[in-house]
Amino acid sequence: MNADVPEAAPLETTMLGALQPHFPDARVMTAHLLAGGASKETWALTLETAAGVQEIIVRRAGGGAMYSEQLTLNGEYKVIQAALTAGVTVAQPFTYLPDLMGREAFISQRLHGETIGRRVVSRPELHAARAALPVRMAQELARIHSVGIKGLEFLPGARVGSGVAHCIARLYVELDSVLQPHPVIELALRWLSLHEPPSHGRTLVHGDFRIGNLMVSESDLVGVLDWEFAHIGDPAEDLAWPLIRAWRFGRDDQHLGGISAVRPFLETYNALTGRTITTETLFYWEVMGNVKWAVGALTQAKRHLDGLERSVELAVLGRLSSEMEFELLHLLNGRG
Numbered sequence: 001m002n003a004d005v006p007e008a009a010p011l012e013t014t015m016l017g018a019l020q021p022h023f024p025d026a027r028v029m030t031a032h033l034l035a036g037g038a039s040k041e042t043w044a045l046t047l048e049t050a051a052g053v054q055e056i057i058v059r060r061a062g063g064g065a066m067y068s069e070q071l072t073l074n075g076e077y078k079v080i081q082a083a084l085t086a087g088v089t090v091a092q093p094f095t096y097l098p099d100l101m102g103r104e105a106f107i108s109q110r111l112h113g114e115t116i117g118r119r120v121v122s123r124p125e126l127h128a129a130r131a132a133l134p135v136r137m138a139q140e141l142a143r144i145h146s147v148g149i150k151g152l153e154f155l156p157g158a159r160v161g162s163g164v165a166h167c168i169a170r171l172y173v174e175l176d177s178v179l180q181p182h183p184v185i186e187l188a189l190r191w192l193s194l195h196e197p198p199s200h201g202r203t204l205v206h207g208d209f210r211i212g213n214l215m216v217s218e219s220d221l222v223g224v225l226d227w228e229f230a231h232i233g234d235p236a237e238d239l240a241w242p243l244i245r246a247w248r249f250g251r252d253d254q255h256l257g258g259i260s261a262v263r264p265f266l267e268t269y270n271a272l273t274g275r276t277i278t279t280e281t282l283f284y285w286e287v288m289g290n291v292k293w294a295v296g297a298l299t300q301a302k303r304h305l306d307g308l309e310r311s312v313e314l315a316v317l318g319r320l321s322s323e324m325e326f327e328l329l330h331l332l333n334g335r336g
Contacts, residue, residue, distance in 0.1 A: 021095070022094050022095055022107070023047055023049045023054055023056075024049065024050060025049060025050050026047045026048065026049045026054070027047065027048045027049075028045055028046075028047060029046045029047065029048050029053070030044075030045065030046045031043055031044070031045050031046075032044045032045075040059055040060065040061060040062050040073075040226075040228065041059070041060040041061075041062055042057060042058070042059050042060075043057065043058040043059075043060065044056075044057060044110060045057075045058060045110075055109075055110040056094070056107055056108065056109065056110050057091060057107070057108050057109070057110045057111075058100070058105055058106075058107055059073060059076075059105060059106055059107075059108065060073075060100055060101075060103055060104070060105040061073055061103040061104050061105065062103075062309075069156035069157075069170065069231065070228055070229060071155075071156075071227070071228050071229070071230060072104065073096070073104045073105060073106055073228075074096055074098070074104060074106075075154060075155070075230075076106070076227045076228050076230070077093055077096045077106040078151075078152070078154075079152065079155070079204070079227050079230045080093045080108070080227055081093055082147050082148070082151065082152060082204075083143075083144060083147055083204075083224070083227070085147075086143055086144075086146060086147040086148070087143050088140060088143045088144055088147070088224060089140060089221060089222065089223055089224055090223060090224055090225075091108040091109040091110065091111050091223055091225075092108060092109040093106060093107075093108045093109075094106075094107045094108055094109070095107050111215050111222050111223040112215075112217075112222070113215040113216050113217045113222045113223065114126060114215065114216055114217075115212060115213070115214070115215050115216075115225065116212070117210075117211045117212035117247065117249040117257075117258070118249045118250065120211050120212070120214075120216055120249075120258075120259070121211065121248070121249045121250070121251045121254070121257070121258035121259055122249075122250075122251070125218055126216060126218060128218060128219040129216040129217060129218060129219055129220060129221070130259045130260070132219065132220055132221070133211075133214070133216070133221060133257070133259050133260065134256060134259070134260040134264045134265040134268065135264065135265075135268050136220065136221040137209075137214070137221070137242070137256075137257075137265060138264075138265050138266075138268035138269040138272060139268070139272065140209075140221065140224055141206075141209060141235070141238050141239060141269055142269060142272040142273050144203075144204055144205075144206055144209075144224075144238065145203040145204060145205075145235040145238070145273065146203075146273075147203070147204040149202075149203075149204060149232060152204065152232070155204070155230060155231050155232050156231040156232070157202075157205075157231040157232035157233045158231075158232045163199070163202075163233070163234070164192075164196050164234070165193070165196075167233070167288070168189055168192055168193050171189060171291060171292065171295050172189060174295050174299055175189075175295050175298070177299065177302070178295075178298045178299060178301075178302050180298070182294075182298070182321070182325065184325040184328055184329060185291055185294055185295065185321075185325060185328070187328070187332070188287055188290070188291050188328045188332065189291060191287065191332055191335070192284070192287060192288055192291065195284060196284070197236075197280070197281045197284045198281075199234055200234055200235055200236050200275050200277055200281070201234070201235065201275075202232055202233065202234065203232070203233070203234075203235045204230065204232065205230065205231050205232065205233040205234070205235065205237050205238050206224065206227060206229070206230055206238050207227075207228075207229030207230050207231055207237075207238070207241075208226055208227075208228070208229045208241065209224070209238045209241055209242060210241050210242040210244070210247040210257060211242060211247055211248075211249065211257035211258060211259065212247060212249075213225045213226045234285075235273075235275070235277070236277050236281050236282065236284075236285050237285050237288070237289075239265075239266065239269060239277060239282055239285070240281075240282045240283075240284075240285030240286045240288070240289055241285075241289050242256055242257040243255055243256060243257075243262060243282060243286050243289075244286060244289045244290055244293060244327075245290075245323075245327050246290075246293060246320070246323065246324065246327075262279065262282065266279065266282070283331075286331065287328065287331055287332065290324045290327050290328050290331070291324075291328065293324055294321045294324035294325060294328070295321075296317075297317040297318060297320045297321040297324070298318055298321050300314045300317045300318065301314055301315055301317050301318020301319075301321075302318070304318070305318075
């Protein structure tokens with residue numbers, strides 16, 4: 001739910017100068033801080049301009065980062081520009097702001113649709129969208145994984161040798177940083193280090209491609225959101241991320257994001273790309289995804305516990321790590 005925020009007045013004053021090159025003589029009519037997002041602020045603004053009413057999004061840095069290799073907003077802005085050029089369904093980026101009320105930000109087109117995961121998987125009026133999503137998600141990932149890497153050398157994973165082993169080593173470091181014992185996560189990291197599957201190449205990876213980061217209308221996907229975890233890596237990582245139990249929003253009978261079986265999604269992707277990613281490879285990356293989300297939840301909670309950013313939302317995320325640990329035990333049961 002959107003909420004009017006008292007900061008709207010100072011935001012209006014600060015924004016007008018930055019908006020002038022794109023929206024001459026603009027006046028901020030409304031400013032709402034959108035719900036969701038533990039590490040970024042997302043504002044929805046309605047502007048009155050000489051050309052008529054314009055609706056935009058301002059994405060502004062929050063108080064910290066979930067992962068050590070999380071992109072700056074400048075990096076995220078550049079990735080979205082590249083994705084748009086490659087035909088990915090994204091909101092058009094307008095401009096990057098290095099300093100908006102003391103934090104970096106960027107402005108983009110405002111799209112309209114539903115993003116709340118529990119609504120996407122359950123609302124009757126979104127039935128047609130759910131039916132279309134397995135194919136549409138595969139199409140969007142095929143486009144994302146075709147984005148040229150030239151110009152994106154700043155992304156995590158772009159340097160030679162930064163593959164799965166690098167990812168596992170980074171997760172060990174981030175897990176150690178929470179200063180708590182988590183033997184289940186360490187068991188899963190050990191399993192991952194011993195069972196690395198064959199690589200399917202190195203592409204742009206969205207890094208958080210799932211229900212909840214996909215805006216949908218009543219019949220279609222209208223936007224791929226939240227590119228802050230984009231990096232260079234194995235494309236199979238993106239295909240497995242929406243399979244994680246946390247992103248099924250209570251619909252565990254539908255392995256793909258609470259909306260579908262995996263098969264039509266995977267078969268469409270392989271047909272579009274010529275790759276031969278298997279369900280066994282997806283299993284490996286599903287385990288990896290649960291580990292990443294568990295570690296991310298713990299590091300977010302530590303921001304609250306250390307007093308860096310007091311937040312009930314961040315505190316709750318720490319408790320969610322136990323759900324991923326239980327899921328990891330379930331997934332690895334009987335596997336050597």
